[in-house]
Amino acid sequence: MSLDKRKVKILKAIISSYIDNAEAVGSRTISKKYELGVSPATIRNEMSDLEDMGYLVQPHTSSGRIPTDKAYRYYVDDLWRKAKISKNPNLDQLMEIIEDKSNELDEIFKNSVRILSQFTKYTSFVVAPQYKQSVIKRIQLVPVSENKVLMLIILQTNIVKQVMLRLSRPIPYNQLEKISESLSEKMYGQRLEDIDKNKDSLIKELYYTRESNSDALMELLPYLMEHISRFEEVNVFSDGITNILELPEYNDVVKAREFISFVEDKTSVAKLLQYNGEEDLDICIGSENKNRELKDCSLITATYKFNGKLIGRIGVIGPTRMDYNNVISTVKSISDAINEIISLNFNGENKE
Amino acid sequence: MSLDKRKVKILKAIISSYIDNAEAVGSRTISKKYELGVSPATIRNEMSDLEDMGYLVQPHTSSGRIPTDKAYRYYVDDLWRKAKISKNPNLDQLMEIIEDKSNELDEIFKNSVRILSQFTKYTSFVVAPQYKQSVIKRIQLVPVSENKVLMLIILQTNIVKQVMLRLSRPIPYNQLEKISESLSEKMYGQRLEDIDKNKDSLIKELYYTRESNSDALMELLPYLMEHISRFEEVNVFSDGITNILELPEYNDVVKAREFISFVEDKTSVAKLLQYNGEEDLDICIGSENKNRELKDCSLITATYKFNGKLIGRIGVIGPTRMDYNNVISTVKSISDAINEIISLNFNGENKE
DNA sequence: GTTAGCACTCAATCGATGAGAGTGCTAACA
DNA sequence: TGTTAGCACTCTCATCGATTGAGTGCTAAC
DSSP: OOOOHHHHHHHHHHHHHHHHHOSOBOHHHHHHHSOOSSOHHHHHHHHHHHHHTTSEEOSSTTSOBEEOHHHHHHHHHHHHHTTOSOOOSOHHHHHHHHSOTTOOHHHHHHHHHHHHHHHHSSEEEEEEOOOTTOBEEEEEEEEEETTEEEEEEEETTSOEEEEEEEOSSOOOHHHHHHHHHHHHHHHTTOBHHHHHHTHHHHHHHHHHTOOTTHHHHHHHHHHHHHHHHHHTSOEEEEEOGGGGGGSGGGOSHHHHHHHHHHHTOHHHHHHHHHTSOSOSEEEEEGGGSSOGGGTTEEEEEEEEEETTEEEEEEEEEEESSSOHHHHHHHHHHHHHHHHHHHHHHSOOTTOO | OOOOHHHHHHHHHHHHHHHHHOSOBOHHHHHHHSOOSSOHHHHHHHHHHHHHTTSEEOSSTTSOBEEOHHHHHHHHHHHHHTTOSOOOOOHHHHHHHHSOTTOOHHHHHHHHHHHHHHHHSSEEEEEEOOOTTOBEEEEEEEEEETTEEEEEEEETTSOEEEEEEEOSSOOOHHHHHHHHHHHHHHHTTOBHHHHHHTHHHHHHHHHHTOOTTHHHHHHHHHHHHHHHHHHTSOEEEEEOGGGGGGSGGGOSHHHHHHHHHHHTOHHHHHHHHHTSOSOSEEEEEGGGSSOGGGTTEEEEEEEEEETTEEEEEEEEEEESSSOHHHHHHHHHHHHHHHHHHHHHHSOOTTOO
């Protein structure tokens, strides 16, 4: 038995109908709504074949049929093969919405997931990049008040991280400048990962090569180190978690709660996006997901890059019965927009 | 008919039982679980009286009774009057959790609502202060790369806001210093509100009193202005919205959805917290709320202050059947902690 | 004033019933 | 040989009535 043209047509009609209504579809519905030129009886025969082939299942004997994960996989691959995924044409417009005026990477990600879940009506995530591999360009101390100094850590990528330091006693302005310089000199070109690893020996080293300003410097150093350690924390942004309450499959509060407590756990989401293949665009349907909790969900993710290096993923999670066309094109468009924004605003690691 | 001692005892028992179980309570339950030394029949008579007095209602003739808003009001006032609200003793510990290492006000608020909803199991909010009244102390430009400059806006309160500027052409380092100085000079002591109002005339003024570096300055100015405008946006942080799914009163997805879409709307929440009286601690029970959507909810809010000036509110929203003792003391403790942190880290408007 | 006893009320539960949607099979048809 | 009309069959879902049980209100006795 093979998937001849008519079977494909019927299968697609069933999938399409089920995506729209979340209700098992019967032969009559198909023959009425989709013009196939054959009677319900014929369609019934074909549906029976499709069931044998593993594309459909019947929840119970006298109900219509619903698509299996295999059916969705076929559907998506077909869309893909025929390049039928409609491109979202408004890349510029998207970029404008996503781009943050204050140029903070975190804000860009927050905007991205917001837009993503607004467009898809599902839950969306992004894992913010970890800065392990990042390299320090310069450290600048800015006086704020008598006993407060803002420390700016400027990375090669032009990302700026800040820590506010409280001083035990004031440091004169010109001395701050000097400390900035010597800190910058010491730290220039170092990877955060390495600094974090070797912090004890670094502190010792700085201590022994002390200069006139070293007391103040030694006071500030631990703050810098602690902040660098905190860069390592995984940061996940999500949005639209409560969107699932609109879906009939989550009409049951218990089910909704299970889903929500899974996706609210940043660790599990981070894992999900982390080990999800290296493909630029990844589509994981139902039982293809490793997590048992997601066996009724599909996960569409795309990568974003920093200087050509894959660094993180953005994605949408929804029921297997999702509007793949829309979700895939939206995820793709938004990851494109993010890549564009990053390459415009944050330079490569080793350039300059 | 008056609230004699026994009636009070019974009323409190009923409220307490209903808070725990969310189920209408009957006379037998009371006589068994709470030692009152009287029979169910007697309790029934008293309950009937309490119903006449408006403290209880019966969902239907043959069910137990549930407390009315009036009952909760009595209950809370009584707790209050007798200073029975247990103080959370770990102010220091709380402060440690809430205080953010990077000293960002926003992070402090995020931590606060997180802790608040963790402790109470309800939904919590905070409205971040608007900066209208804030006064600029200094503006500092920090070079980041050839064509990027970080503009730091340092307020009298020692809050630092930042904007990343993209330059059309590089500005030499020493010129940046000069621009910082002249911008600081012009802006020093000005209220953000006033700057925002008079931005056109300010730009004009700066244009006519131009100096050698004015070209670059004029390029940067619009960015500054736009960023100042954005300070005006109300910023609401919330947490624990999905906690309500654990409550039996929201077992119905439709009800849960209604609640969630109300509290996810930042505007409505901001309004809620804004016009909610000037009391340091405010308790609004059920129908006391102006919003029809919240007629089954209670709202506990507390203020926080900047330099003695009331500036925002933090609060918890939950079912009228909430554990008032715990919620009130937690809200109070956390607002205390916030006040303490703010006064330690951010100085008053007109000091220094 | 308190309480035991009892009739009464009403929501929730359970089972039976019928309607409706949909199937599979068969036989007839092009 | 593929298609289709017809029909018996299956299973869910909604409805209805009976039953159960928690709880009340009233009355009469203590």
